[in-house]
Amino acid sequence: MLEKLTKWRKSFPIQETKKIDEVNIPKHIAIIMDGNGRWAKQKGLPRIAGHREGMKVINKVVRRANELGVEILTLYAFSTENWKRPKTEVDYLMKLPERFLSVELPKLMEENVKVRLMGSIENLPEHTRNAVNKAVKETANNSGLILNFALNYGSRFEIVEAMKRISEQIEQGTLTANEVDENLLTAHLMTSELRDPDLLIRTSGEIRLSNFMLWQIAYSEFWFTDVLWPDFSELHLDEAITVYQKRARRYGGV
Template sequence: MFNKMKLWKTSKDKEISEDRVGQIMNQPIPQHIAIIMDGNGRWAKKRALPRIAGHHEGMKTVRKITKAANRLGVKILTLYAFSTENWKRPKSEVDYLMKLPEEFLGNFLPELVEENVKVCTMGDTTRLPETTRKAVNHAINKTKHNNGLILNFALNYGSRAEIIDAIKQLSADVKDGRLNENDIDDECFSNYLMTKSLRDPDLLIRTSGELRLSNFMLWQLAYTELFFIDVLWPDFSEKHLMDAIESFQRRSRRFGGLISEEFQ
């Protein structure tokens, strides 16, 4: 039984009612939500704080939204944590961002285990510092038998690089005779991507008011419903997550043809 009071007991959003939660739960829930977590730096700047303060506050939001998504019945939550372009930021900021997974998972891992959340990643993690990789791998191993929400961190991820790498792997398989070029279709190509074991996102949320995809899951988002919100990531709350899900539930998903039976 879904415990509504447990879900919202630490929320600042006092206006969230049990009836609203119940209404959302009675409609199709997006099974895979992807989030571009934007606005940490601007949040800090508005408060005359260093940018790293915004990233630290954003980490708290990750914890809050992960717990809310899990209890609402979302199956996969993919978070754009660090892009291939983020290496261009000042070294001090990048160094701090590399420490965040260790801090976040170190503090939050017991709750993830308790709440049956499974941690996974996508992206080229070989470039990450060893301490960061160890923290991430430890969380993956500790939660590998969990079968609740999949918490998928996009770390050192860029969609164009992912697609190019997929093309290289696919070409090699054709060249070596492991794949017939006539068998290449959407499904075949998807199996060469980093998300091959995950369904495509049903809903993409981007915070901070920016209206772009920023090289995030370009192939996978082909028929994803998009939700842009003018709220900085550290201020994104359970209420905002519910706003996005309710917006999703009011839409008809056609995938270029008939309305999907899954979300009727």
């Protein structure tokens, strides 16, 4: 029955969503871009073909988010667990930032987008680090949408590293245990300069967080879709935002 219902839902093309309330745009949208491999498998293509198509979606989503006035767009590009994948796939994934930015950087500059990175960059190949660092440096003075790439990122690792730094300060006597609170921990995370996500989107039908921004999304609104990332469009982003705008965010209140 569930399988039939899923097929029934997918049989309907996405309809143009109602007009978006421009006053209530989520300021920070985080996306778990999932389904590249399944998209390729469905078409009898190698997994890397799915990643290549998925990369093309990013510029459309960035452009639409910028048009709508979204302030921050965080994209989960590569997790700390993704190193477990076959070496050929990992090697290809590590080349994608360079390929994407070599083509899109002039457009990002033109659209006033500021590129940012969160993750353990020292473990990345040199060519990947160089491409990302170049984009971060060249867009540093831009004042528009912040495009925050989560690359070699894992939330548990992030929180553990934050606690290590806080523990060191306690050992050194510059901080007491009583001073440790939510604000202090937040200030030691990789997103310390960013507001928490208002809306989390995950594609491909999976309903889990996959070690992504576990602290930061405590009060985010979630929107899950069966659409695979290479098929994700501006209309899907609009749909997620209109659903978000219908929800009441109480933060534990009434």
